[in-house]
Amino acid sequence: MIFASPAFLAFAALAFVAALACPARLRWAILLVASYAFYASFRKPVLLAALALVTSGSWAVALATERESDERRRRLLCRLGVALCLTALAGLKYVGFFAGSLNPFAGSGALRSGLTGPVAAVGVSYYTLQAIAYLLDVRDGVVPAERHLGLYALNLAFFPKLLQGPIERAGKLLPQLRESKRPAAADLAAGAQLFLWGMFQKVVVADRLAPFVSAVYGAPRHYQGLPLVLATYLFGAQLYYDFAGYTDMALGVARFFGVRLTQNFNVPYLATSVADFWRRWHISFSSFLLDYIFRPLQLALRDLRTWGNPVALLLTFALSGLWHGPTWSFALWGLIHGVYLATGALFSRTAGRIHKALRLEGSRTLKALQIAATFNLVCLAWVFFRAATPGDAFYIVSRAVTGLPRSLAELAAGQHADTMLFLGESPAEAAFAIALLIAAPLLRGLVAEKPREPAASWRSAWLRTAAYAGMLYCAVFLGSAAQSFVYQQF
């Protein structure tokens, strides 16, 4: 079931009514049944089995770890639990990839047509990381082990966040599930607004940008210069609206049940450095990387002095690339970010001194330059994320630059506007896409933060109502035919 579908809306409504109708102490059971039913709708019994196995295994191991007083045995138990989670992840994701005759040396195919193969492991990448975080938190005494299996199971399987996260921390989600409070009117309003805004981002913005990107990335060698550049920038926008759209829909649905999930995004393309970007993009994932991979690695490598951080960053982000998929393309994408961050770590103090010397420190000019530079660095890395093979990615990167002067000259001479600018789509489609790219950030300013507060004035309430009505209209009548979420394949 995809979020932006009548089937899902009906299901969510049913779950909502059932959860409200039953007594509070049984609400977890209704939600757990609903979540497993939701997962069952993908018609892959192996997924349900894996979820049940990881759930019961990590629950039992956490309890045993907490009871164990001997430090060595605690760590051993914890390692067993983590190994179980990683086995489930590897078994479902990477074996599936190899079995599906997708040559891992070929490339990522981040958006293979139809998105059939990789969806086989939907959700696994997210709940296994959540379980691993829980096991490590229990080992270190950060959270107590959960005795109630049903609550713990719901913590992993909660359907709004099951498919693509956010990757929640037990310390934040379990108390909410235990409290099981009825949603207030404000929660319902906020939930509806978040869901609608999320659906607009996904169905209207992201899905309408997709054909432009696919036209070029589907056959990159037919293009050079400007179309390669435009398609890459558009992919950056598409990916953001796709994933942020999903996140807002997930947060909206969860709000209907009185649950507040973690926000995954914070205007990532306004980042002033790649490090800042990772504090704003897929936040639940990057904070997992920071707390459970980077920090221990950094401390273990501290004897390398200046080189400790760069090495730790490279390793952490290479791993993060592989989490997305076992291909060279994803590994390269991760490594590229690792190089960006390692370079930043090595030169940030020098850069700071240069800014001070040039009297740029704290200036708007510097900030604008940093934002532009970061955005371009991130988009350069996106080429590897999106291209079907590393070969295509290198072609795109080199020809985008070398072909640019010629393609601009051709455009100025009035040639090939349809391929250069409109990337094979009609001018009307292109105009609509541009309008969306301008309107979306403005709409975001209007609606995104507001669901958490009541309207400041009657005027702003009317404005927002009009905005939501407009978004609903667009989503229903101007949305693209349902396309899968990009991040669902990870």
Place this chain on the structure above:
Amino acid sequence: MISEKLKKVILSVLELDDWDIRDETTAGQVPGWDSLSHARVISGVEDAFGIRFQTREIVRLSTVGQLQELIDQKAKK
């Protein structure tokens, strides 16, 4: 109780002239003490006190007070 020595080490590594560092102070409250400089602070403390931490002892520290307690434990041995 935070020792003057520990306070001096932290200030020196982070290149600060002065900062109010107490038992309950967390890394986030001290300018420049972030996830990247954290390893330098730990190394600085180890060098200054002639001790060696195990990764698992320090990976979940949240306050300077806890760090001081750990130093005291190590120093006793």
